[in-house]
Amino acid sequence: MAKSTDHRQVRSTFRELLVNPRRTKESFREGNANIPALMFWDMMASHGIRASTWEVMMDRYYKRKYGVDNVQKISQEKTNLQRALSKNNLTWNRFMTAVEILGYKTLTFMATMEYESGDVYQHKVKIRNPFANPATKANPDED
16 A cells, blocks of 8 residues: 555656656756756756656556566556656666657767867767667657
């Protein structure tokens, strides 16, 4: 019984954050959130992903990953991810899971380093989404 209540509480908290992802992003910025948390909420805000859309995307991702019949594992994973995404200190592993759920084919990180000498170096890393599906859209409500 306690686990079910915990799942509902986490889901409710996360849904509240998704009501206005831009405001959530700004509050995370003010609360000194780490880079993965800020990037995640920036993505959610720029794509306008609502709670119902996120639920559909998570269901699709976890059913594909664990199989349709593994209901308990899927529920546990969804709750754990939403709990992690609700905090301002997000691990890179959880961030990458969230990006995989968003359905992107590739994700590119770029860092630009500028030195006082005027030298500028750019480093770029491109990561493929192992769960990318050409039929998956960032917003499944758009048809």
